[in-house]
Amino acid sequence: MRIRIGVLTYRGESGFVEPGFFRRLVQEGREMGIEVFLFSPQDVRFSERRINGFVPEGNKWRRRQFTWPDIVIDRYRYYPLPKHRAYLPFRKQNWFRYANNRFSNKFVVHQILIQDPELQRWLPETLPYDRKTLASMFTDHRQVYLKPTNGSGGRSILRVEKKAGRYLLHGRTKQQAKSCEKLATLREVCERLEHWMKNEKNGNEQFFLQQGLQLSLIPNRTVDARLLVQKDGTGKWCLTGMGIRVGPTQSSTSNLHGGGKALPAISFLIERFGHEEAERIVLECKELAIKTVTRIEEHFGQMMEFGFDLGIDVHGKIWIIEINPKPGREIFKQMREYERYAMAIRRPLEYALYLVNKSNLTD
Template identity: 55%
Template structure:
């Protein structure tokens, strides 16, 4: 009997894969578990010959290629952005050529609507509306802080936050090229004009932006602080919280993303020092409830999934909010907070789940024949 064969779909530029460190560990882990694991990109698939040019780590560094048979299951780890170099991805993914461990997902704005329609989820979601001058004016009447974000952004790219200060406004933004900028504006009319221009300058193609109720995440002065929680399926196909960590954004930064200068600290300790032991425990429990409900609602709508990295905001009053659901999350937060066993588990779980799927499929086939 041949080994289970697991393909990892990822973006490749020449012979370079991004996140090489993670992929090396994933492949090594797969081998330890008795599976053959390889990386590939859409252009490596020969549908007629039912063969794939796959990549595994070379001995020292880099990747070596060879031909592989059709994989039993594919984990889609392709980080898609609406750029020219990724234009082959969506049509490829839509073909459903494989048994995928993770179904396709949608942009933030659509996902927000799906989640907001659920009564339980709704209380954890900041109010969100499509970007327009009128919606900004209306929401500023109700919230002293607003966030404006692209519907398919990532890594804290192109996020602007607007804060009411006396009669004026302060704008803090991360631009496309990741610089941080602060501006003071005195009239609402000027503000609306500026925001309109900013959105038009930031957007890729016909990308849309939305406005979100701003959360007070400055649990430390002049810092944006939020929590990254990793929830994954295990080898029995059940959802489990693998771990979490708190991200402390750079000084005066409007975002906490690690790529934008944030650093990571352990969640339990951080919340206990800010809110006391008992409330900290309650907050962490609520994060778990939120996470389980999120994946449940998402799966009802989008089909079976593999893992999510949730951006959770705990505001200055200790209230818990869901900011973003990332379907292809990094797991660096676990390593950066020194949780090495959980980090290892975070690499193992997707493979355990993939093997579970293969077993299930085999059983289903035996049942039919």
């Protein structure tokens, strides 16, 4: 009997949120001899132990009935909005065996990691928003970022820079519209930030402040590194790949969704730091990612893959900016590293297969 893997995700009126990735995932499964299908909480028929799942057929998604999966990969990108209301109660039940546990929001994750003495030196100062905190942070930092706890793709982030006695604000809204303005006083900045949070938050989402870093390895551009770490078919954490993301001119982030471009990491770093320092940076990024996921698993339980956004400042110091448990892998496609892109899609299936086989041996 073929092993059956369900992929839990959000399905709205307009379909699935990552259709290209999911098509590739189902196709990779077929090539591995695994049956892979997509489903959402509303598709499960508990009394019959059946699921109205979906598989790609041509340019469309075809609904089919599936029996209970051997294991489920949770790819649901949750936001505190009414349309996602069903996810958390659904996920907290033990109806399925999952390849990956639930994670938490960015600020909570930072609070967990900052308690580890080995990780503290890589973490920028990060605090809940209030006016006194913002004023205090500007005594130590020239730049401060305002970020949502559940944001992704660089949306709803605002960068505030103190320059020549004025404050420059750069950001992108939920709809990816650019926002740029100059303000004279910190009080005006606070009022603007509070208005931004009110308009940009999803449901009861909170915002936090984060120390700005000197990530302009290219003048007037935000530059960072994206690492994809995944478990392989033996259950071990591996670095699947790494790339550099360069944001558009004056952009507050480097995200590819916001017009950033991807470049191979080692050649970019050699050009700026020389061979020896570039190799040190790449090795430290890898070791940092593996050390961090180990700490995360101690707290959250079994995980499967993470995308790391790491800052590399002008002095070659590395910073953890963000950790995403449901990462994209389009950076490899942008860099034309197609074999690595295929590996990045295949590895979650290989790991899920490993868990099923391991369970069958112990039953």
